[in-house]
Amino acid sequence: MQTYIVGGAVRDALLGLPVNDHDWVVVGATPHEMISAGYLPVGKDFPVFLHPQTREEYALARTERKTARGYHGFVFHAEPDVTLEEDLARRDLTINAMAQDEHGRLIDPFGGRADLQARMLRHVTEAFREDPVRILRVARFAARFTEFNLAPETLALMREMVGAGEVDALVAERVWQELARGLMEQRPSRMFAVLRECGALARLLPEVQRLWGVPQREAWHPEVDTGLHLMMVLDMSARLEAALPVRFACLTHDLGKGTTPPDILPRHIGHEERSAQLLRGVCERLRVPVECRELADVVAREHGNIHRSQGFGAAAIVRLLERCDAFRKPQRFDAILLACECDARGRLGMQELPYPQRQRLNAALAAAQAVNTHAVATAAQGQGVTGPRIGELIHHARVEAVAQSLAMAAPAAADTQSRG
CATH class of the missing domain: 3.30.460.10 (Beta Polymerase, domain 2)
Structure with a gap:
């Protein structure tokens, strides 16, 4: 022995x-x-x-x-x-x-x-060809060991395996396990580059595969190609040391751009809702954990609104917080904002730019959370108010609190800009 x-x-x-x-x-x-x-x-x-x-x-x-x-x-x-x-x-x-x-x-x-x-x-x-999980493992190692190259003969063998249908026989749990581990590596984009090159990505995640070659408006996306943007977003999530739910949300936030009607390209009107619909299919197929699924759904639906929130007033911000369930899940809301920051900075020439939306919305959430909702409800009940009207009064109190917070922050921001 x-x-x-x-x-x-x-x-x-x-x-x-x-x-x-x-x-x-x-x-x-x-x-x-x-x-x-x-x-x-x-x-x-x-x-x-x-x-x-x-x-x-x-x-x-x-x-x-x-x-x-x-x-x-x-x-x-x-x-x-x-x-x-x-x-x-x-x-x-x-x-x-x-x-x-x-x-x-x-x-x-x-x-x-x-x-x-x-x-x-x-x-x-040659025994490598007998286990299709090895395709995913090789892709994951490429994401971990960023200086390593894939041997041409190994790539050719992986392509043969994909062509023989081996990848189609993989069980969902194992695919998710390897994808999740790869997302957490040093450079996740390399995993997807290898999967694309051998043809496995089209079999496992066709919703992601179809993003390459899809144009975007250059004013917002200097990198233009949606697939390239997605890889930059993933690598930004690794750079910012994001948790797995955030990285998965980054992977799936723009799926709807792959189904944008050709006549409106490079604009992607309504891609957020299409992304959420495609996300449901991915999550069901791969049996994605609930925490990852729920975070990704909010990011898919709301990332455009969060990017535009610098121009929102108090009422629009509170509605956004409510849609994101931020009052019940404030930590998850910050994770949502981190995914949006990765999206904003995962663009050519924008990697070092700040993302003030995250700080502004977190400050607004803190102001709204400071509202004593119990006191508001008690006072309303004392005046004979009941039912949904109490919720409306709480909503209005939060809007007032956020408005005051924004008004106090505006002079400080202006002073910082004038000194800058």
């Missing part, structure tokens, strides 16, 4: 990156021997065990055989006669197919270290 550190821990150590988790492969052992040694079995599809002290995962060396399309169509063989090299041969990329023994010796049968030095993402063997 021999144990080896494998995969990402070896790769990241060679790159000089922090190593937070270790994956282990065990050669020459049976499940019974692992359990007898105190390891806790946790694997469903193949033998994986938790170390009795460290709780790190130890998997028996295994090979696999493709039996059907998709992610689950495999039969695994995990017996003591499976060698370390046979186990490494089934992995996705050469940079993930290295191991280290207990003495620190590197085992690298497929040239992973050389590909690290060359900054190359290359598949290990």
Whole structure:
């Protein structure tokens, strides 16, 4: 029985990156021997065990055989006669197919270290084609390791897999899992660039795929192309360290521009509602979590109004806050504003511009929240007012509070501009 550190821990150590988790492969052992040694079995599809002290995962060396399309169509063989090299041969990329023994010796049968030095993402063997999830993983690694290039032969293999319909057999949960992880990488745009190049994006997210080549008004979008704008927005969300719901909202906020009637291009009248409708289909198909779905829906519908809100008066601002459910969910409202900031700054030449709408609307929300709604309701009831009329009085009180806040902020803003 021999144990080896494998995969990402070896790769990241060679790159000089922090190593937070270790994956282990065990050669020459049976499940019974692992359990007898105190390891806790946790694997469903193949033998994986938790170390009795460290709780790190130890998997028996295994090979696999493709039996059907998709992610689950495999039969695994995990017996003591499976060698370390046979186990490494089934992995996705050469940079993930290295191991280290207990003495620190590197085992690298497929040239992973050389590909690290060359900054190359290359598949290990033809077994790569048997698992379509690897297409998503490669795209995700491209978003993480921004200096790495995709080997031409790996890209060609991925295109063959897409053409054979392997991507169509992926289960929704796994697609969402990989997309979500890719959105959280250093440069999410690279994930979508790889998916586009191999043809997978058109199969998985046709609503996003169709945005490339769609023109926009140059006065607002110097980058013109809607797909290019979307990638700039995603990378801005990574730069601003946005959470996953914000990044997903950035991905889907302009879906409706892909269905704008040709006769009104490059204007996109009504694209917000079309975006929200297309978003529903994406969320149902990929089983997107509720938090991501709800935030993205508000951003899709309201991002244009939020951009224009610098010219809004108090009444229009309060109506906007109400539509965004900002009074009940103020933290989510700030996340909505962050997504809109990413949209505004994800444009050619506008990356360093401020986004004053965020500060102004948050200040307006704070002023409206300061209204004592209980006192307003109690006073109204004392005068015999009931039902929806009480809600109207609360609304008017919030409008007055926001109006006062805007009036107080105006001289300060003017003074700042005159001194600037």
